[in-house]
Amino acid sequence: MTPEEIKQEIFAWAEKIGVNPREIHFRNMKRKWASCSSRGRLTFDFSLLHEPAEKRAEIIVHELLHLRYPDHGRVFKALLKAYLAKNK
Numbered sequence: 001m002t003p004e005e006i007k008q009e010i011f012a013w014a015e016k017i018g019v020n021p022r023e024i025h026f027r028n029m030k031r032k033w034a035s036c037s038s039r040g041r042l043t044f045d046f047s048l049l050h051e052p053a054e055k056r057a058e059i060i061v062h063e064l065l066h067l068r069y070p071d072h073g074r075v076f077k078a079l080l081k082a083y084l085a086k087n088k
């Protein structure tokens with residue numbers, strides 16, 4: 001996968017979830033998969049490009065949901081599960 005292809009995937013998810021990421025970046029993050037800023041800037045680790053589809057979806061949906069829910073509360077977890085279940 002190229003960064004451009006992954007971006008398409010991320011935007012497709014963003015549309016389903018109803019969020020609007022302003023910027024998407026890739027870099028080497030060492031200790032985590034991704035991060036998001038409150039202004040809608042998402043950064044993903046380069047290793048995302050080599051993950052299988054299911055793992056990618058997990059990481060992408062997790063980060064996109066943070067644009068709406070900053071913590072890992074009950075609603076966050078329920079939605080994450082629901083979106084990933086629908087993806088199968």
Ligand SMILES: [Zn+2]
Binds near residue numbers: 062066072
């Ligand atoms: Zn998180």
